[in-house]
Amino acid sequence: MNRKWPGGMLAALIVLMSIPSEMAYARPKPEITVISEIMFGSSEEYAPELIYEEGEKLYRLKTWELEPVKVSxxxxxxxxxxxxxxxxxxxxxxxxxxxxxxxxxxxxxxxxxxxxxxxxxxxxxxxxxxxxxxxxxxxxxxxxxxxxxxxxxxxxxxxxxxxxxxxxxxxxxxxxxxxxxxxxxxxxxxxxxxxxxxxxxxxxxxxxxxxxxxxxxxxxxxxEIEGYRCRSVYSLKEYEQTPAEEKKIVSNRVVEAVEYDPDSAWIIRREAIVLTVSLILALLFMLLAAWLIKRAVEKREEKRDRCGL
Incomplete structure (x- = not known):
């Protein structure tokens, strides 16, 4: 068996641990487009919702526009x-x-x-x-x-x-x-x-x-009549929602939000890193122990073979 294998695993572990946490946990910022139903009448007072929820994720309004629609x-x-x-x-x-x-x-x-x-x-x-x-x-x-x-x-x-x-x-x-x-x-x-x-x-x-x-x-x-519909673009929030950061949409569509705390976000990312590294170390130690046991068995068999000669 190749004796350099444990050393290679340790080297791979060191490389993984050396990757910056910001790179390892970088998240994309997906956007979704929401198109409203066709509407009629005055459009002067219309405005889309500032917060949109989909799949238990909150999206914040980025841009929006009203586009005319002809109904046949x-x-x-x-x-x-x-x-x-x-x-x-x-x-x-x-x-x-x-x-x-x-x-x-x-x-x-x-x-x-x-x-x-x-x-x-x-x-x-x-x-x-x-x-x-x-x-x-x-x-x-x-x-x-x-x-x-x-x-x-x-x-x-x-x-x-x-x-x-x-x-x-x-x-x-x-x-x-x-x-x-x-x-x-x-x-x-x-x-x-x-x-x-x-x-x-x-x-x-x-x-x-x-x-x-x-x-x-x-x-x-x-x-045939003319109406309009709203095309709204929403961006996913850049950080995980915590109980302290619950959003409340009031009747006048103004969003009240707790300011983003970088320290609390770092704590969440650091705990995730520690948990991931711990799992990797446990797996490597199990593999190393299995290799040592197998190596010991091979040595006993080699010694028995020499004594038999």
Whole structure:
């Protein structure tokens, strides 16, 4: 075995210990760039945070600038539900509706008309509040005329419900949505301006009404707009943070900091150096002890071999 090996290890140890601590523990000063989200509105009062934390490391603001950003047109699907109650027919439901949509990140509002994209029936009922007037004209001696039907003049009470289809046809509706349940005469017969015998009546009944949930919707296009964002450069602190050097950021973004103490920083570096050197020495002593033991064993074997000769 090469007997110069222990001496080489000791020489390497001396070289390591002779390296200046400032060189052995020199640290890079990394920088990070933080780009904010796109902002809109006034930029006069904007300023980035003075201290930025990342990965349990504190970074101090070095430089920053605001840069303009153009945001291209964006499209978004919008919908709005409207409940229409008591609808007798769909013709009374508007086919379009104006919807104002607001973009979340820019605050921009756009209003436009959108068509119906969905109809949903949510309730249906018959309401007994249906009534309408009826005027009968007599063209014969014993009957009134109702459409193509002839109604007897005499007879109380009036049984117009027997002529329900003809009666509803006169007002342009059907039995699917309207029903006549009773009728009454309003006063005695009279002659109109053409000397035709007439008589007024009132029809009562019920009507079917439906509640609809109508959905309007379509695609809104937000126009191109200009905003800005902040590009901030932060530098890593040059020394380790200690409990005495905790930073506090107050509401007005002013940073209060304890001044850097070179002596306390040197103590931290010196303790690290001592610990590292101690570990290296322990390792070398273990290697040296192993070498000495092995050397002693080799000498005994050589002596035994000589005695055996």
């Amino acid at each position: 047109p964006r499209e978004k699907h919008v919908e709005q539900e409207v409940l229409y109650e008591g609808i007798e027919n769909m013709e009374s439901v508007p086919e379009t509706r104006s919807i104002t949509s607001k973009e979340d990140f820019s605050g921009l509002q756009v209003s436009a008309k959108y068509p119906v994209i969905k109809r949903r029936k949510v309730n249906e009922e018959w309401r007994e509040d249906f009534t309408f007037p009826v005027v009968f004209h007599s063209y014969g001696a014993e009957t009134y005329q109702l459409g193509e039907e002839n109604v007897p003049i005499d007879g109380e009470p009036l049984r117009l419900e027997l002529y329900e289809d003809a009666l509803l046809s006169e007002i342009g509706v059907t039995k699917e949505h309207y029903r006549v349940t009773s009728t009454v005469w309003n006063g005695a017969p009279y002659l109109d301006e053409d000397d035709i015998l007439c008589r007024d009546a009132t029809a009562f009944g019920k009507r079917k009404v439906i509640d609809y949930m109508i959905t309007y919707g379509g695609t809104v296009t937000y126009p």
